[in-house]
Amino acid sequence: MAQRFERSENRAAMTIGYFLKSKRRYEILTKLATHVLLLLGAMTVFLPFFWMVSTSFKGLSEVFLFPPQWFPEQILFTNYQQVLRTFPFFRFFLNSTFVSVTVAFGVIASCALGAYSFARIQFWGRDVLFLLFLGTMMIPGQVTMIPVFIWMRELGWINTYQALIFPQIQAATPFGTFLLRQFFMTLPDSYEEAAILDGANRLQIFWTIFLPLSKPALATLGMFSFMGSWNNLLWPLIMINSQRLMTLPLGLQTLQGQYTVQWNLLMAGTVLAVLPVLLCYFLAQRYFVEGITLSGIKG
Amino acid sequence: MATSRRRNNITGVLFLLPNLVLLMALTLFPVLYAFYLGFFQWDIISEPVFVGLENYLRLARSERFWQVLFNTVYYTVGTVPLQLFVALIIAVLLNQGIRGKTAYRMVFFLPVVTSWVAVALLFRWLYNPDFGLINYVLSFVGIPPLPWLSSPGMAMPAVILTNVWKSMGYFAVIFLAGLQGVPQEMLESASIDGAGPFRRFINITLPMLTPTLFFVIIISIIQSFQVFEQVLVMTEGGPMDATNVLVLHIYDNAFRWFRMGYAVSMAWTLFVVIFVLTLLQMKFQNRWVFYR
Numbered sequence: 001m002a003q004r005f006e007r008s009e010n011r012a013a014m015t016i017g018y019f020l021k022s023k024r025r026y027e028i029l030t031k032l033a034t035h036v037l038l039l040l041g042a043m044t045v046f047l048p049f050f051w052m053v054s055t056s057f058k059g060l061s062e063v064f065l066f067p068p069q070w071f072p073e074q075i076l077f078t079n080y081q082q083v084l085r086t087f088p089f090f091r092f093f094l095n096s097t098f099v100s101v102t103v104a105f106g107v108i109a110s111c112a113l114g115a116y117s118f119a120r121i122q123f124w125g126r127d128v129l130f131l132l133f134l135g136t137m138m139i140p141g142q143v144t145m146i147p148v149f150i151w152m153r154e155l156g157w158i159n160t161y162q163a164l165i166f167p168q169i170q171a172a173t174p175f176g177t178f179l180l181r182q183f184f185m186t187l188p189d190s191y192e193e194a195a196i197l198d199g200a201n202r203l204q205i206f207w208t209i210f211l212p213l214s215k216p217a218l219a220t221l222g223m224f225s226f227m228g229s230w231n232n233l234l235w236p237l238i239m240i241n242s243q244r245l246m247t248l249p250l251g252l253q254t255l256q257g258q259y260t261v262q263w264n265l266l267m268a269g270t271v272l273a274v275l276p277v278l279l280c281y282f283l284a285q286r287y288f289v290e291g292i293t294l295s296g297i298k299g
Numbered sequence: 300m301a302t303s304r305r306r307n308n309i310t311g312v313l314f315l316l317p318n319l320v321l322l323m324a325l326t327l328f329p330v331l332y333a334f335y336l337g338f339f340q341w342d343i344i345s346e347p348v349f350v351g352l353e354n355y356l357r358l359a360r361s362e363r364f365w366q367v368l369f370n371t372v373y374y375t376v377g378t379v380p381l382q383l384f385v386a387l388i389i390a391v392l393l394n395q396g397i398r399g400k401t402a403y404r405m406v407f408f409l410p411v412v413t414s415w416v417a418v419a420l421l422f423r424w425l426y427n428p429d430f431g432l433i434n435y436v437l438s439f440v441g442i443p444p445l446p447w448l449s450s451p452g453m454a455m456p457a458v459i460l461t462n463v464w465k466s467m468g469y470f471a472v473i474f475l476a477g478l479q480g481v482p483q484e485m486l487e488s489a490s491i492d493g494a495g496p497f498r499r500f501i502n503i504t505l506p507m508l509t510p511t512l513f514f515v516i517i518i519s520i521i522q523s524f525q526v527f528e529q530v531l532v533m534t535e536g537g538p539m540d541a542t543n544v545l546v547l548h549i550y551d552n553a554f555r556w557f558r559m560g561y562a563v564s565m566a567w568t569l570f571v572v573i574f575v576l577t578l579l580q581m582k583f584q585n586r587w588v589f590y591r
Contacts, residue, residue, distance in 0.1 A: 030496075034395045041389060042406045044464070049409065051432050052421050068435050114318035122304075123311025136326050140525060140573060142546055142566040146553050147329035147336065150343070170325035177318060202310050231414035233528045238554060249416040253532060256420055263424050274417045281412045285405055288412055293472050 056080070056267040063264050079268040086258070089272045091244065092251035096230055097276075099164050099247060104226040106169040107176050108218050114173075115180035116206050120192070130181075137174045141234075149238050163239040164247070168232065172225040179294070183217045184210060223291025230277060248273045337567060339560045347560070354564035364565070366540055367548045370455065374544060375523035377459040383515060385463055386470030391500070393471065394478045404475075407468035415465070419532035422461045423448065451541035454534055458542055461529060470515055477511030478504065506589045513588045517580055524573050545569050 055063060056079055057072040083089070117123070118130050148167050157163040187210065195205050211218070236250040246254065255269045281288050312319070337354055341347035358364050389407060393400050410418060425433050426447035434444045447457045481504050489499050527546040530536060536543030536551070545565065553562035 031395070031397060034392050034397055038389075038392050038397075038403050041392075042403060045406050045409060045468070047432070047436075048421055048425055048464070051425065055424065064430050066430050066435070067438075068430060068432060110317040110321060113314045113316075117311045117314035121307055121311040121314065123308045126311065129315075133322070136322065136330075138574065138577075139326070139330060140521075140566070140570055142525065142549055143333050143563075143570050144326055144329035146549075146559055146563050146566065147332040148325055149553070150332075150559070151329070153343075166321070167325055170321040173318060173321055174326075202314070206314075227412070231416075233414070233416050233531070234550075249414045252414075252416045252420065256532065263427075263430075266420060267424065270417045270420050274413050277412055277414075278409070281409070282405075285401075285408075289404070289408055289472060292408075292411060292469065293476075 052267050052270055055264055056271045058264045060262060060264055063262075076264075079264045080272070083255070083265050083268045083272065087251060087255055087269065088243065089248075089251065089269070092246050092248045092273075093276060095161075095245060096247040096249075099161060099168075100226045100229040102161075102165050103168045103172075103229040104222040106165065107172045107225040108222050110169065110173050111176035111180050111221060112211065112214070112218065113206070114177040115184055116210055118177065118181045119184035121202070133174050133177060137178070141171060145234075145238070152239065157239075159240055159242045159245055161245065164235055164245075168225075168229045168235060172221075172228060176221050176225070179221060180214065180217060183214055187213060219287060220290050220294055223287050224294040227277075227288070227292055248276075333563050333566065336560050336563045341559045342557045343559055344557075350560070354560045355568075357561065358564055358568065363540065363543075364548070367543050367545055370540075370542060371524055371526070371544045373455060374459060374526055374542075375520060377456065378462050378523050378526075379516065379519050381459065382463045382466050383470060383512075383519060386467045387474050389467060389471040390474035390478055391504075393475055404468075404472065407471055409468070410465040411469045413465075415528040416532050418461065418465050419529045422457075422464075423533055426457055448534055449538060451539045454538060454541045458530060458533060461533070462526070465529075466519075470519065473515055474508070474511060477508050480511075481507045509588045510590060513580070513584055517577055520576060520580075521573055524569065524576075 054070065054072060057075045057077075058069075058079075059072075059074075059076055062069060062073060118126065118133075152158060152163045152167075191209050191213075192205055195209060200208070230247075231249060232247075233249040233253060236247045237253070240246055240250060243251075243254075252269055252273045256266060259265045259269075336347075338349060338351055339347040340350045340353070393403060425431050428434065428444055428446045428449060431447070433447070437445070446453055448454050485503055485507075486499055489503055494502065525546055526544050527550065530542050530544055530547050531550070534542045536547050546569070549562050549565045549569070552558045552565065
């Protein structure tokens with residue numbers, strides 16, 4: 001075919017026409033184009049991350065070079081050492097972990113209990129109460145943020161973990177309750193009836209039947225609230241000003257105030273702040289994607 | 300029978316107890332309190348002063364507030380169509396039955412997992428007018444260095460582009476789920492009838508995708524009106540208020556200048572705007588959303 005190509009232009013045009021018309025080749029070409037476009041997109045996503053890591057290893061004189069250097073001349077760990085000396089990142093990490101894990105378990109506990117009640121127990125005023133729950137999901141957090149701040153301040157809870165934990169549990173609870181209630185409604189009654197005949201009480205039914213059956217839903221909800229809390233800046237910003245209690249996002253934000261233009265140090269801090277969650281993401285990608293896209297269902 | 304009903308009332312409420320306590324303490328009571336606070340001038344330290352509707356009237360008179368509201372609308376109008384368009388393209392490409400779909404999806408989702416503070420800080424560096432990577436890459440295609448975040452005209456587009464970068468993977472995953480719901484037989488029979496890929500997309504895939512699209516437009520508008528963290532970290536609302544948005548202005552008023560009543564009145568305005576926009580979309584959905 002290559003030879004024919006050279007012989008005459010006319011022939012070549014025909015060959016290309018044939019090439020395009022042939023269905024298999026057409027498919028190969030579209031596949032190729034798809035990959036090229038996706039690779040371009042993936043590069044756009046990946047390059048900033050690469051630049052973050054590359055900058056974090058550079059010396060300050062190398063940071064301020066134009067045209068910039070893709071790779072550091074020499075890999076310097078001194079940026080990380082300096083950032084870690086002035087900023088207790090490990091402490092921030094522990095704070096973030098403690099707060100987010102507690103929030104996730106709190107959300108799971110309150111939502112699962114409430115959802116069971118809404119789905120399975122016939123009590124007085126249930127449907128009105130459920131509507132009220134749905135209604136509160138419409139109110140944006142900015143409306144309640146100021147009163148909650150004032151209240152926490154009166155309680156003397158500024159600079160405490162509980163001021164971070166409780167409002168963030170409530171932020172996810174009405175939605176989570178709704179979600180789990182819908183899930184519990186789909187479970188067949190027969191399981192429960194058998195358990196009631198065996199003399200089990202409500203709490204036993206909830207604990208031994210409903211919870212085990214809804215593990216995947218609970219895990220997704222937990223992941224959703226964990227990530228929401230882990231990456232949240234607003235609540236820590238309002239509630240915390242003592243460095244001891246800062247979470248990673250707030251710590252990073254204060255780092256920005258300290259090293260205004262020392263981009264190598266700032267990027268080292270950024271790498272330290274995003275590393276834990278990115279590592280977890282690589283290990284449990286599916287749960288992250290499912291958990292986070294859950295907020296899309298929230299609406 | 301009566302006792303069992305009473306028992307149900309008690310157990311029902313007991314199961315709901317944690318939920319109810321949280322709801323009353325952190326949503327219902329604060330909402331009522333916020334409504335009340337809207338009629339007061341209060342700096343948190345001295346006695347609150349009742350001012351009636353003055354906070355709301357001041358809001359209507361404040362040029363800065365209208366500027367901030369305009370910026371929020373500008374941000375929303377710039378962000379929503381662009382990020383949904385890019386996300387839809389990614390989703391369609393990922394849906395071509397290609398190899399490595401999971402790997403691509405993993406990369407596109409990376410920014411979604413990363414916190415806004417980290418992304419915003421990173422982009423401040425990338426947008427650096429003198430040493431930033433973005434201007435360097437643009438120089439390859441002959442575009443002269445742009446001032447980005449330091450110019451009032453370009454700061455908002457820069458913030459919008461950052462948001463597209465961070466959120467496209469999130470919306471692509473939602474679109475992808477919607478695309479997988481498009482019945483394959485329908486596409487195949489259209490293909491047999493001679494419809495090319497473009498026509499199949501316009502006449503079958505897109506109509507089938509409208510429920511997803513409707514829902515995604517609603518949430519992305521709500522999210523855009525609540526934009527805060529990225530602006531706080533990237534520009535703090537500057538230069539010259541060019542990127543100052545509603546929630547940032549609420550935050551500044553409440554927690555920097557301690558104008559609690561005024562800030563609350565602004566939060567209520569935000570609520571009304573979001574509520575009305577969502578209601579309008581619900582009302583007009585039957586004009587374009589196609590439910591099977």
